[in-house]
Ligand SMILES: Nc1ncnc2c1ncn2[C@@H]1O[C@H](COP(=O)(O)OP(=O)(O)OP(=O)(O)O)[C@@H](O)[C@H]1O
């Protein structure tokens with residue numbers, strides 16, 4: 001199946017070839033994932049993502065959006081294909097080189113993935129990607145420069161007064177602010193966000209998207225965002241990728257995403273009335 005969007009990804013977010021060759025661009029080739037042999041969830045996805053702006057991935061539940069972004073940081077092992085980033089095929093990295101690559105890729109999760117028993121500040125300082133266990137977190141010594149930066153970031157996300165609060169005492173919106181600050185704290189070259197607003201009310205969702213879009217634009221961090229809310233995707237993304245059945249079926253500008261595309265992505269049409 002071919003993409004029905006009129007524009008290619010590079011043209012769609014206005015960066016052209018230059019963006020594709022930049023140090024923060026990502027190039028996915030023939031990415032396939034089978035959790036069960038012979039039953040691919042991703043069926044040979046190829047995508048070029050420019051090193052700037054938000055690329056939103058939309059598609060029905062179970063179509064492999066989370067699988068796609070989790071293949072990028074190898075929370076999920078790809079079955080086949082290549083994921084080129086900064087001169088390396090992320091799909092093939094192991095050991096130390098994989099750890100180093102992961103350090104440059106931030107992630108924001110739907111369920112925040114904070115270390116609940118640690119303070120907000122400790123989450124920022126040691127919660128990289130949510131991979132680190134609470135034990136390791138406690139044992140970690142912190143660099144004063146990191147502590148200063150963490151305080152700055154907490155102020156920016158509006159949680160300056162919450163540094164010593166335990167993460168489990170925060171509301172969902174506050175938790176996601178911590179999740180975003182933690183990801184930016186890592187100084188990532190790429191941010192992956194998997195349904196960062198799905199657990200939040202509509203107003204808080206917009207505020208969280210504004211915060212994420214603002215912070216990542218300011219720090220020049222490209223974002224790959226999985227999101228169910230098509231309106232939010234259109235409002236904040238430079239480019240929309242529509243997935244269905246393990247393929248990319250739309251790739252283009254938000255303004256070019258029409259109802260017939262949505263029917264192809266989500267199937268049926270009664271829900272569009
Ligand atoms: N660890 C796993 N083991 C086996 N199957 C899995 C695993 N993770 C996901 N799947 C299956 O892969 C398919 C794609 O799942 P995925 O979570 O990537 O979809 P999604 O598009 O993110 O859905 P949603 O919009 O509901 O988050 C689903 O059929 C799911 O059941």
Ligand SMILES: [Mg+2]
Nearest residue numbers: 065066067226
């Ligand atoms: Mg998902």
